[in-house]
Amino acid sequence: MNIESGSFTHLLEGVAREDLAITEVKVMPITYKPADGSYIHECGPVVLSKMHSAVVEVFTDQGLVGIGAGTPADADVDYGYLIGKNPFDVELLGLSPGLDVACWDLIGKAKGLPLYKLLATDNEPDTSVHVYASGGVMWTYYDPGDGRAFGAEALIEEALTYKELGFDTFKWRPGTDWEEAGITPTGLGEICRRLREAVGPDFDLGIEKKGYDSWTFEECMEMAPMINDLDFLFFEQPMGDEGPKQFDDYLRLKEAMPKVMLWGGERFRSVDEARPWMRAGVYDAVQSDAYYIGLTANWHMSRVAAFHDTKLVPHNWSSSLNTAANTHLVAGSPGGHMCEFFMYPNEFRYGLLKDPPRPVGGRIELVDTPGLGVELIDDPGDRFPYMPGPNTAPNPRFPHAAERASKREQEVIRRYAE
Secondary structure, X not given: OOOOOOOOOHHHOOOOOOOOOEEEEEEEEEEEOXXXXXXXXXXXXXXXXXXXXXEEEXXXXXXXXXXXXXXXXXXXXXXXXXXXXXXXXXXXXXXXXXXXXXXXXXXXXXXXXXXXHHHOOOOOOOOEEEEEEEOOOXXXXXXXXXXXXXXXXXXXXXXXXXXXXXXXXXXXXXXXXXXXXXXXXXXXXXXXXXXXHHHOOOOEEEEOOOOOOOOOHHHHHHXXXXXXXXXXXXXXXXOOOOOHHHHHHHHHHHHHOOOOEEEEOOOOOOHHHHHHHHHOOOOOEEOOOHHHHHHHHHHHHHHHHHHOOOEEOOOOOOOHHHHHHHHHHHHOOOOEOOEEEEOOOOOOOOOOEOOOOOOEOOEEEOOOOOEOOOOEOOOHHHHOOOOOOOOEEEOOOOOHHHHHHHHXXXXXXXXXXX
């Protein structure tokens, strides 16, 4: 490939280049905030009151418009340097993740092909994408005083709801601040046992790091044999993605739970950052996300993952627009395994697109519509007006817990500092 000429990009070799030029880039910040003032996340010492995102639109001289999911900060960028550029140069333009996805959407529309077909350069795409219900961020150890179930009963109720909806896998977070509730790994293991008994042996379970906190290595090692005996499917980055100094401890953790996969990598921002983890055999599945690194970098990530027999299971926690990108990525990747499907209170799940991806029987079926195959609602900024400002705050029931959790997380980070 002659990069200087820009005649084609590596991922698009063999795909005829179309005469297309960018004429305008628009970024619309949006916010979902429950009208009743309730939270969208309450499972830790920190609560979330709203969710920010952004809609990225790239317009062209041929009337085609590409869309992607971005961040509010993307609205502050001057995109004048892109005017006149061809979206087919997506690999050469140094784009933000949302712009990268929008250009891929344009390429698919220009070629009349769905993105999964363009991404599947060396594999047969699987258009039936397995998704898991990702939630467990609203159950609390304490009685919220609003008539809702709490404790293990709330977690079980949520899991059974997802099972009734057709999901076969549920990932959850391990509840509100442990010190306040007197919870230990052994106590949480008992909750895991009750959950397993409630959902039955044929429903898969995964558990993640503490909400806005970290597990210590010692806590992980205490937890591992319990979830192994309960046939959990995966344990997700309990100590975070801090770097190679974690490898030995994570490999020891894997030895302690031979039936449980170790997933992680949602914080990876490049293939080079992820490669050592896969080469060392630390993660059984890598969770890089189109929202954070786009589709171009994720295409490379998926090929490196496949080389190292690592599964691709994208983190997916923002909007239906990003769900569309991540499901095309899974379908078009040789190691595409599953995709996260967020189930916390957030109307971006179904309210942002005219026909949003909806799981049926735990799967999202992709169709042959060109590009991402989705269309924005009319005037998304009117339905989801942007509300600037922070979206997190200490849990008002025990505000001192947030600082304590942050200190513990920093201790874990320092343990593995380079």
